[in-house]
Amino acid sequence: MYDVPAEEVARANTLTVRDPVLRKGQRLFIPDAAPLIPVITLYPSEKWQYIIIHHSATDEGNALFFDKAHLRKGWDGVGYHFVIDNGTKGKRDGQIEVSPRWLKNMRGSHCRADGMNYRAIGICLVGNFSKDQPTPRQMQALVDLTAKLMKYYHISRSRVMGHGQVRGASTECPGTRFPWGEFNRRLNADLRS
Ligand SMILES: [Zn+2]
Numbered sequence: 582m583y584d585v586p587a588e589e590v591a592r593a594n595t596l597t598v599r600d601p602v603l604r605k606g607q608r609l610f611i612p613d614a615a616p617l618i619p620v621i622t623l624y625p626s627e628k629w630q631y632i633i634i635h636h637s638a639t640d641e642g643n644a645l646f647f648d649k650a651h652l653r654k655g656w657d658g659v660g661y662h663f664v665i666d667n668g669t670k671g672k673r674d675g676q677i678e679v680s681p682r683w684l685k686n687m688r689g690s691h692c693r694a695d696g697m698n699y700r701a702i703g704i705c706l707v708g709n710f711s712k713d714q715p716t717p718r719q720m721q722a723l724v725d726l727t728a729k730l731m732k733y734y735h736i737s738r739s740r741v742m743g744h745g746q747v748r749g750a751s752t753e754c755p756g757t758r759f760p761w762g763e764f765n766r767r768l769n770a771d772l773r774s
Pocket of ligand 1: 634636691754
């Protein structure tokens with residue numbers, strides 16, 4: 582992600598490469614880092630047939646913050662596969678956080694309705710879109726990420742939906758003000774390119 586060998590990262594942080602002991606939320610010093618580029622690792626999988634979009638319904642947050650909240654609910658860590666940040670809690674606006682759930686190819690804990698936890702990729706945007714709108718950078722990140730996942734897993738547009746659009750779900754997530762018109766327009770443009 583930073584074009585720096587793992588051995589150098591380990592040395593700079595007094596970790597052993599073979600068995601690094603890391604805490605959640607631990608900040609690592611990356612020596613001589615190239616500019617951060619978003620790296621979304623895609624794994625071959627038959628599991629992913631849908632993409633479900635959520636909002637956090639909070640003004641602030643990040644993946645670690647939701648991890649703590651979801652652990653308190655008795656879940657096995659942050660329930661989403663991806664979190665798109667809004668510039669709060671130390672994260673950049675539009676930053677895409679990849680959760681351990683995605684890296685480990687685990688089922689979601691984000692939408693029980695219609696069995697979606699077992700077949701849908703969960704993307705959460707930080708914010709409350711029943712009163713606010715996603716930031717321009719969050720929208721850009723969401724369109725980029727969704728298009729990339731749709732292409733790789735051959736997911737059709739009709740299988741990309743808001744949490745509240747799932748059969749049997751009763752929620753207004755991702756918010757009554759989520760800009761579906763803009764999202765569709767930009768997603769279609771991306772998919773055509
Ligand atoms: Zn939701």
